[in-house]
Amino acid sequence: MSNRRDFIKKAGMGFALAGISGSSIAQVAGTxxxxxxxxxxxxxxxxxxxxxxxxxxxxxxxxxxSTPAEKGGGAHYYRNDAFKHNPFTVPASGMSGSPIIMDxxxxxxxxMTTYAYENSIFSFDGADxxxxxxxxxxELFIDESGIGDDAWKAYNSEMMRRLDIKPMTEHPxxxxxxxxxxxVEQKFLSTKKLEHFNLLTHxxxxxxxxxxxxxxxxxGKMTLDHGWGTFPDGTINxxxxxxxxxxxxxxxxRKTMDMITEKGFTPGLWIGFPxxxxxxxxxxxxxxxxxxxxVNNDSCKQDDIRWLNPxxxxxxxxxxxxxxxYKMGVMKFKIDMSYNTKSDMLHIHKELYKAAxxxxxxxxxxFHVPDIFFxxxxxxxxxxxxxxxxxxxxxxxxxxxxxxxxxxxxxxGINLDHIGGNDTGAITEAKYLQHLEMYKSKIGYPCxxxxxxxxxxxxxxxxxxxxxxxxxxxxxxxxxxxxxx
Numbered sequence: 001m002s003n004r005r006d007f008i009k010k011a012g013m014g015f016a017l018a019g020i021s022g023s024s025i026a027q028v029a030g031t032x033x034x035x036x037x038x039x040x041x042x043x044x045x046x047x048x049x050x051x052x053x054x055x056x057x058x059x060x061x062x063x064x065x066s067t068p069a070e071k072g073g074g075a076h077y078y079r080n081d082a083f084k085h086n087p088f089t090v091p092a093s094g095m096s097g098s099p100i101i102m103d104x105x106x107x108x109x110x111x112m113t114t115y116a117y118e119n120s121i122f123s124f125d126g127a128d129x130x131x132x133x134x135x136x137x138x139e140l141f142i143d144e145s146g147i148g149d150d151a152w153k154a155y156n157s158e159m160m161r162r163l164d165i166k167p168m169t170e171h172p173x174x175x176x177x178x179x180x181x182x183x184v185e186q187k188f189l190s191t192k193k194l195e196h197f198n199l200l201t202h203x204x205x206x207x208x209x210x211x212x213x214x215x216x217x218x219x220g221k222m223t224l225d226h227g228w229g230t231f232p233d234g235t236i237n238x239x240x241x242x243x244x245x246x247x248x249x250x251x252x253x254r255k256t257m258d259m260i261t262e263k264g265f266t267p268g269l270w271i272g273f274p275x276x277x278x279x280x281x282x283x284x285x286x287x288x289x290x291x292x293x294x295v296n297n298d299s300c301k302q303d304d305i306r307w308l309n310p311x312x313x314x315x316x317x318x319x320x321x322x323x324x325x326y327k328m329g330v331m332k333f334k335i336d337m338s339y340n341t342k343s344d345m346l347h348i349h350k351e352l353y354k355a356a357x358x359x360x361x362x363x364x365x366x367f368h369v370p371d372i373f374f375x376x377x378x379x380x381x382x383x384x385x386x387x388x389x390x391x392x393x394x395x396x397x398x399x400x401x402x403x404x405x406x407x408x409x410x411x412x413g414i415n416l417d418h419i420g421g422n423d424t425g426a427i428t429e430a431k432y433l434q435h436l437e438m439y440k441s442k443i444g445y446p447c448x449x450x451x452x453x454x455x456x457x458x459x460x461x462x463x464x465x466x467x468x469x470x471x472x473x474x475x476x477x478x479x480x481x482x483x484x485x
Contacts, residue, residue, distance in 0.1 A: 043112065043158075044140045052142070054103040054130045056080050060122070061097030061404045062087040062342070062371070072392025072423075074400030082126030088117035092342045095384045095401055097408035098372040100141075100155065101130065106148030110155050112139040112162065114373060117343060149407075156410045156482040159372045167411030168379075168478050172362045174266045174331065175379065175413060176445055176475040177220030178467050180212060181334070183270075184449035186227060188424040197236050200227035201249040202256045209263045211451050217464055218471040220445075221332050221364075222260045223268030233279040237305045240272050240337070241280025241289065243321050257329040268332035268364075269325055273318065274348055275337045276308050288312050291344070310344040318355035322363070332364040334382075346373055353377035366415055370408035380477075381405045382415035382447070387423035388431040394421070398438050406443065410482040414444030419463065420452070429456045436466055445477050446470055 044050065057078040063085060066076040087099035088111075100110030101122055109132060111120050121133040134140050141158065143151035160167070182200060185208060190196035209222060230246045231239045245253040260267045276282065282289055291309035308314065322333065335352060338345045349367060354377070356363045367374065368384040383401040388394050405414050416439045420432045432455055439446065446467055452459035 042142045044134065044142065048134070050132045050134055050140060050142070052107065052109060052130045052132070052144075053128055054101075054107055054124070055105045055128070056124075057104055058124060058130070059102045060085065060087075061408055062090060062099050064094045064096040065091060066094070070392075072387045072389050072394055072397060074393065074396040077400055077404070079124065080126070082124055084121060084123045086117070086119075086121050087111065088114065088120060088343050089341050091339055092345050092369045092371075093339050095368050095370065095404060096342060097370050097404040098155075100152065102148045102152070103130075106146040106151070108141075108143040108148050108151035108155065110141045110152075112141050112159065113137070114343075114346070152407055153410075153481060153483050156372060156407070160375075160410065160482060163373070163376055165372075165376045165411055167480075167482065168413065171379070171413070171478075172364070174221060175364050176477045177266065178218050178445060178471065179221040179223060179268070179332075179415065179447040180208070180265070181223040181225055181268075181270075181418070181447055181449045182208060182227075183225035184418055184420065184422055184424060185451055186225065187422070188450055188454055194236060197227040197231075197239075198249075200224060202251070202259070205256060206259060208451065209260065209265060211453070212448075213263065215453075215460055215464055217448070217467050219264040220266065221268045222265040223270060223332060223334050225270040225334070226272065226336070228269070230281075232281060233303075235277075235279075237275075238277045238279040240275040240277045240305060241282040242277075243271060244281060254328045257325075261329055266332060267328075267330045268334060269330045270334040270336055271321070272337035273321075273335055273352055274308050274340055274345065275305055277305055278303055282317060286312070286317075289317065292340075294339075307340040307344065308348055310347040314348055314351035315355050318352045319358065322352075322356050323359050326359055326363065331360075331362065332366065334366050336368065338367060338369050342369070342371065345369060346371075346377075349374055350377045370405045372408060372410070375409045375412055378409060378412050380413035380415050381409045382417040383444070384417055386418065386421045386435070387426060388421040388428075388435055389423050389426040390431075394431075395434075395438070398435065402442060402444075406479045407481045410479050412479055413477040414442075414479060415447050416442060416444040417447050418449045419446060420450050420455070420459075424450070427455060429459055432459050433462060436462060440466060440469075443476050443479060445475070 057080045060079055070076045102108050115137040116135040119135040120138050123131040141155045186196040186199050229239045230242050230244050232242050250256050257267045289312045291307040293306050353365050356365050364379050366380040367378050368382050370381040383405050386397050420427050452463045
């Protein structure tokens with residue numbers, strides 16, 4: 001859109017640019033980023049609705065909700081059918097990006113504030129018209145140049161300025177180290193349902209690290225995934241909110257952390273903070289921590305898994321939990337299960353992040369919600385969960401998850417999650433190596449989860465070559481998807 005008059009004619013009503021009005025709007029809109037953007041864009045405020053002619057499919061990076069048929073691919077991010085979405089209240093199911101839409105020809109539109117988010121709506125008629133509800137106080141970024149990535153970079157740069165997001169230029173050295181995570185190894189060694197949650201022990205960790213050392217891989221972070229904690233009522237879900245090491249698996253958790261350090265690795269810990277169960281230790285201590293039940297849970301029984309109450313004192317809860325493990329040597333926290341409504345998740349992430357940084361600013365906090373509004377409260381975003389299953393277009397999922405991470409969380413690190421994917425029954429040498437190849441030259445640090453000798457010696461060797469190439473290279477992990485200022 002090249003000028004204000006054309007826009008008013010199209011929208012049928014007046015508007016303001018971030019409080020600026022009058023004939024200067026078009027000029028200001030095009031120079032907000034000091035002419036570093038190659039696109040022309042408008043920022044509109046307080047309009048009831050805006051209609052744009054668009055070409056489908058529409059790329060909706062915030063929409064990570066997939067059907068069983070789509071699971072494993074990336075098709076759910078691309079919408080051809082009619083929809084009505086509030087990108088601020090949609091569940092962050094898996095990996096949900098920024099509240100923007102890009103059409104097939106690069107036309108770009110994005111919300112710019114969380115104010116009045118309840119009524120900020122994208123509505124598509126399934127044909128060629130996208131109607132955006134822009135309540136008073138909300139602002140909208142529009143770029144019709146057709147250069148979608150340039151528009152997205154311009155949007156990111158303006159949002160970083162508005163949200164006071166400083167691109168990460170320096171970080172503790174270990175943040176860029178290779179990560180080793182136990183999750184897929186647990187799943188691979190499991191012989192029956194749910195057994196993988198009970199395989200994680202002190203000896204499991206020792207054997208895992210010894211294998212890494214035997215392979216001659218570079219040392220880095222060692223993250224214990226789901227299964228290190230207690231399950232108070234015997235169910236896996238009761239572990240959500242029970243962040244206490246299981247004494248049968250870990251008689252002395254500090255000793256386990258010391259062992260990781262002594263072998264030359266940095267201890268990391270998975271914690272599913274955003275979920276909570278009524279039988280958990282924190283819920284028994286403070287029932288006010290219990291929030292809403294999971295979406296699509298029709299039964300809503302008293303003992304069902306629930307979401308953390310975003311209005312509770314999350315800062316105190318997180319501070320006590322993180323500090324306890326920090327004192328044992330844990331320097332990286334993998335925060336998982338942020339699948340609740342995004343407006344609730346934003347508050348929870350903010351409190352978790354603030355709690356960690358008040359303890360030690362060098363703690364690495366990793367999340368899986370790559371949204372520009374979450375970016376200030378994130379150190380690293382992971383390209384979450386891929387299944388290398390030929391029933392799905394898993395290659396598209398790898399690419400889409402990476403693009404959503406790179407473009408929705410500018411100035412922050414990227415974790416290239418789980419080489420070989422999560423579906424242990426589907427991994428073959430060919431697919432493992434193809435996935436590995438897709439990560440080469442990408443911004444982000446590698447994450448090894450399945451020990452590749454289970455597949456083949458070739459996988460062991462090529463994984464080692466990739467890790468050492470990364471270790472000896474620039475170790476670039478920070479998304480640069482924004483315009484430098």
